[in-house]
Amino acid sequence: MPQNEKQPVSRPQANVMLSRVAHSLYWMSRYIERAENTARLLEVNQQFLLDFEGFDDTALKEHWGSILASADEDKLFKTIHDVADSVNVTDFMSLDPRNPNSILSCIFSARENARMIRDQISIEMWETINELYLFLKGKDRKEIWSRGPYEFFEDIKRHSHLFQGLTESTFSRTEGWEFIQFGKFIERADKTTRILDVKYHILLPDASDVGGALDTAQWQSVLRSASALEAYHRFYVHEILPWKAAEFLIFSETFPRSLYYCVTRVDELLCRILAETGPRRRTSAARSSKRLLSDLQSLAIDDVLKKGLHEFLIDIQKSLDHISNDVVETTMFYKAETSIEEQQMQQQQQ
Amino acid sequence: MLLSLQHKTTFVYKGEAKDSVNDLRLCPASDTLQQCRSFKLTITPTASPLEYLDFNGNIVHSFSIIEPHPSLTIQAESEVETVPNSERKPIYVASFDELKNSPEAYQFAEFLTPSSYITFDDVLKSEAEKLIRNDRRDVWSEAKRVGAHIFKTFKYSPGSTGVKTSALESLRIRSGVCQDFAHVMIGLCRLHEIPARYVSGYFFNTLRREGEIEASHAWVEVYIPNHGWTGFDPTHDREADERYIKVATGKDYADIIPVSGTYRGGITKKLTVDVNVREISRTSIPA
Numbered sequence: 001m002p003q004n005e006k007q008p009v010s011r012p013q014a015n016v017m018l019s020r021v022a023h024s025l026y027w028m029s030r031y032i033e034r035a036e037n038t039a040r041l042l043e044v045n046q047q048f049l050l051d052f053e054g055f056d057d058t059a060l061k062e063h064w065g066s067i068l069a070s071a072d073e074d075k076l077f078k079t080i081h082d083v084a085d086s087v088n089v090t091d092f093m094s095l096d097p098r099n100p101n102s103i104l105s106c107i108f109s110a111r112e113n114a115r116m117i118r119d120q121i122s123i124e125m126w127e128t129i130n131e132l133y134l135f136l137k138g139k140d141r142k143e144i145w146s147r148g149p150y151e152f153f154e155d156i157k158r159h160s161h162l163f164q165g166l167t168e169s170t171f172s173r174t175e176g177w178e179f180i181q182f183g184k185f186i187e188r189a190d191k192t193t194r195i196l197d198v199k200y201h202i203l204l205p206d207a208s209d210v211g212g213a214l215d216t217a218q219w220q221s222v223l224r225s226a227s228a229l230e231a232y233h234r235f236y237v238h239e240i241l242p243w244k245a246a247e248f249l250i251f252s253e254t255f256p257r258s259l260y261y262c263v264t265r266v267d268e269l270l271c272r273i274l275a276e277t278g279p280r281r282r283t284s285a286a287r288s289s290k291r292l293l294s295d296l297q298s299l300a301i302d303d304v305l306k307k308g309l310h311e312f313l314i315d316i317q318k319s320l321d322h323i324s325n326d327v328v329e330t331t332m333f334y335k336a337e338t339s340i341e342e343q344q345m346q347q348q349q350q
Numbered sequence: 351m352l353l354s355l356q357h358k359t360t361f362v363y364k365g366e367a368k369d370s371v372n373d374l375r376l377c378p379a380s381d382t383l384q385q386c387r388s389f390k391l392t393i394t395p396t397a398s399p400l401e402y403l404d405f406n407g408n409i410v411h412s413f414s415i416i417e418p419h420p421s422l423t424i425q426a427e428s429e430v431e432t433v434p435n436s437e438r439k440p441i442y443v444a445s446f447d448e449l450k451n452s453p454e455a456y457q458f459a460e461f462l463t464p465s466s467y468i469t470f471d472d473v474l475k476s477e478a479e480k481l482i483r484n485d486r487r488d489v490w491s492e493a494k495r496v497g498a499h500i501f502k503t504f505k506y507s508p509g510s511t512g513v514k515t516s517a518l519e520s521l522r523i524r525s526g527v528c529q530d531f532a533h534v535m536i537g538l539c540r541l542h543e544i545p546a547r548y549v550s551g552y553f554f555n556t557l558r559r560e561g562e563i564e565a566s567h568a569w570v571e572v573y574i575p576n577h578g579w580t581g582f583d584p585t586h587d588r589e590a591d592e593r594y595i596k597v598a599t600g601k602d603y604a605d606i607i608p609v610s611g612t613y614r615g616g617i618t619k620k621l622t623v624d625v626n627v628r629e630i631s632r633t634s635i636p637a
Contacts (some may be wrong), residue, residue, distance in 0.1 A: 340613070341615065342611075343609060343613065344621045346565075347512060347565075348550060350528055
């Protein structure tokens with residue numbers, strides 16, 4: 001470069017991030033992950049029911065009811081629909097704007113968050129979210145359900161994967177990256193607990209059915225809801241055993257949707273975000289996350305089953321809630337400060 | 351004339367103040383009529399001020415104190431040498447046509463329009479009309495006439511107005527302190543098409559009686575073509591001379607607030623201001 005050429009001006013504040021930006025990055029990421037998980041859950045269960053055409057209305061209601069219950073959305077559903085059948089539940093969880101956690105609401109919220117920080121993310125990331133938004137906006141419900149929702153769910157999943165891949169390859173590894181990843185893994189951990197919990201709510205017709213064909217098929221759909229079927233089979237060639245499937249989704253050290261894996265990432269990211277370096281954690285969020293992680297490190301599947309899988313999962317959901325609320329409060333939203341006073345002025349009066 | 355000055359401002363807060371961010375306009379200016387020989391700023395609790403020039407060319411010291419503190423003291427000490435009256439150029443006699451066609455006209459456009467303390471209300475306008483004459487003399491004489499009018503018809507009365515009193519409010523009660531006199535004179539000058547600005551500074555009172563209040567002072571500068579900004583003090587009805595020390599200028603008080611800022615915390619329980627202006631006798635300066 002010629003010597004007299006001016007150096008481009010760098011931004012000294014490039015690494016400083018506003019808490020508002022962190023908040024939007026975090027929620028953008030969480031909503032995308034949430035939409036994808038819901039799409040997977042709905043898709044798998046639709047297919048599952050095709051295998052059991054013999055289900056009567058009661059069994060169907062029970063099945064969909066369990067999905068609503070695991071998502072904590074049965075109350076809201078009841079105010080809108082009377083019957084929990086395939087069409088009602090799928091519609092409620094995917095395209096109903098009245099449900100703040102429907103796929104549609106999640107994508108709209110993710111886009112709204114992305115729009116607020118449009119200058120902080122790459123054009124590719126923005127376009128992917130916006131495309132998904134426009135895709136959903138233009139969808140006619142009847143058209144989706146008449147053609148079969150399979151392609152619809154595939155589209156949602158593909159866009160989410162595309163978005164995550166683009167984030168990985170276009171977003172700088174700054175603090176913002178930590179917030180995006182933190183949002184993704186905390187949501188993923190929460191969704192994995194819920195996917196597992198679906199199985200608790202689906203009652204087997206008879207106690208002797210445990211380990212039977214229906215039970216196995218149900219566990220298979222649980223694994224597929226977490227995209228874990230192939231990964232599971234790499235570890236266990238044997239047919240699907242209920243406690244092995246649960247163990248895999250909870251304790252696998254290598255599968256990226258297992259609770260253990262997600263919580264490990266959450267803990268790492270949290271320590272970086274909160275600047276936790278010492279062995280003894282300073283913040284309450286970091287202490288909770290360490291506690292949760294050491295539970296997952298020290299417990300075995302037998303302990304979990306003894307306590308009850310459902311109770312165990314509910315406790316984990318509570319810990320995750322606590323951690324995420326705490327991080328949002330301390331890093332993204334400052335408590336309302338006392339108002340700013342003006343320094344009293346002196347009159348010039350000589 | 352060599353003058354020393356001290357200006358001490360103390361804020362005592364109810365409880366504590368924190369996140370305090372402040373701007374100081376306390377450092378005397380240096381120009382053709384005065385030279386600031388030294389300036390020392392002492393802030394308690396300690397803070398390291400950053401110096402910069404504001405839009406009007408005034409020297410500003412900016413500092414912040416984040417930690418909670420029950421009180422804040424700002425002490426400014428300086429020495430200023432002013433050009434003796436005998437060495438000052440006579441004021442150029444400029445006609446209003448010269449003013450209008452002055453090549454520097456762009457410099458004073460904003461000193462002809464209303465500003466936050468000085469709005470062109472009906473009260474001010476009718477006061478200006480009362481003063482208008484068909485046979486307008488030169489710019490300086492007209493400005494002096496406006497100043498003298500205020501001096502004659504206003505009562506100097508500390509306590510009758512406050513720091514936020516506007517020109518209009520002071521005009522209504524025809525009383526106030528130097529800050530108000532200056533605001534009203536500026537307003538009337540501007541309505542008479544004379545560019546006028548507010549000057550913040552100090553005045554060395556040679557006739558000061560023991561116990562008489564000393565504070566920062568305010569007067570007016572009007573723009574005279576071929577001469578420049580020229581000071582007039584409506585509170586004393588005279589030209590600003592060697593006893594006047596200029597600190598900052600602006601459209602009105604809002605531009606030159608000596609100590610301004612914000613903080614979080616309780617209200618201000620007490621504000622005390624101590625100003626002390628003395629002449630340094632030549633003989634006391636070591637050779």
